[in-house]
Amino acid sequence: MIPEAWYTTLSAVLFSIGVVGVVVRRNPLVIFMSIELMLNAANLSLVAFGRRYGSAEGQALVFFVMAVAAAEVAVGLAIIVAIFRARRRLSVDDLSLMRW
Amino acid sequence: MAAATFIIVALIAVGSALALILKRNPIHGALFLVINLACVAVLYLTLGAEFLAAAQVIVYAGAIMVLFVFAIMVLIPGKEETGPDPRRAVRLLALPVGIALFVQLAIIVVGRRVDGPVPPAPPGGVESLGRLLFTDYLFPFELTSVLLLAAMVGVLVMARRRPS
Numbered sequence: 662m663i664p665e666a667w668y669t670t671l672s673a674v675l676f677s678i679g680v681v682g683v684v685v686r687r688n689p690l691v692i693f694m695s696i697e698l699m700l701n702a703a704n705l706s707l708v709a710f711g712r713r714y715g716s717a718e719g720q721a722l723v724f725f726v727m728a729v730a731a732a733e734v735a736v737g738l739a740i741i742v743a744i745f746r747a748r749r750r751l752s753v754d755d756l757s758l759m760r761w
Numbered sequence: 762m763a764a765a766t767f768i769i770v771a772l773i774a775v776g777s778a779l780a781l782i783l784k785r786n787p788i789h790g791a792l793f794l795v796i797n798l799a800c801v802a803v804l805y806l807t808l809g810a811e812f813l814a815a816a817q818v819i820v821y822a823g824a825i826m827v828l829f830v831f832a833i834m835v836l837i838p839g840k841e842e843t844g845p846d847p848r849r850a851v852r853l854l855a856l857p858v859g860i861a862l863f864v865q866l867a868i869i870v871v872g873r874r875v876d877g878p879v880p881p882a883p884p885g886g887v888e889s890l891g892r893l894l895f896t897d898y899l900f901p902f903e904l905t906s907v908l909l910l911a912a913m914v915g916v917l918v919m920a921r922r923r924p925s
Contacts, residue, residue, distance in 0.1 A: 732909055
């Protein structure tokens with residue numbers, strides 16, 4: 662039996678990589694993929710915790726996270742396509758309209 | 762045996778995640794993300810979550826990544842990040858910040874470790890998950906269907922070509 666600390670440590674590594682990806686990259690599509698990476702890391706630790714306490718509730722939570730992630734990706738990609746249509750460019754540095 | 766499997770799959774997962782954020786071409790990044798999602802599905806299997814492993818492959822690696830690849834093809838990117846980065850110095854700060862975040866998470870993981878015997882897995886696997894979803898989590902389950910419908914309608918409205 663693998664200790665659940667291994668899974669949570671791997672989850673922490675993947676989450677940190679996702680955070681760095683969101684900050685470093687300029688392409689909104691890659692930023693979105695990094696967000697998916699972070700969601701997956703959180704899911705992995707949820708399943709590991711659920712296994713640790715011998716309940717299926719962690720898996721139920723992951724099920725809902727997957728559904729919300731699917732909706733989020735669909736809406737986000739529609740927004741990116743709309744921005745691309747309006748500006749013909751695709752870089753997050755250009756999107757400073759709401760900057761304070 | 763189980764530990765060796767975990768280490769190999771974890772190394773592939775971390776390597777593909779790094780490749781996702783380092784590769785300049787978004788298509789390559791998307792394919793590396795598929796590898797990463799498959800590795801996480803294997804880890805779900807080792808944790809006894811068979812239904813989630815299947816759902817991970819079908820929903821994430823199947824539906825969501827097809828959507829991503831389709832969007833990448835439509836938007837013809839790959840030309841956005843070729844020029845010099847005007848904020849390179851600020852962006853390089855992300856590396857120490859990410860390492861600091863990982864150190865904090867690792868401290869929490871190690872510090873809050875729960876010792877003691879691991880209880881047996883819930884009997885039935887998929888059956889216990891389904892029973893949970895349709896009894897205790899029935900209301901969130903139905904809300905999820907409303908959320909998906911709202912997302913679908915919203916996407917149709919947003920992606921529509923407006924008559925100008």
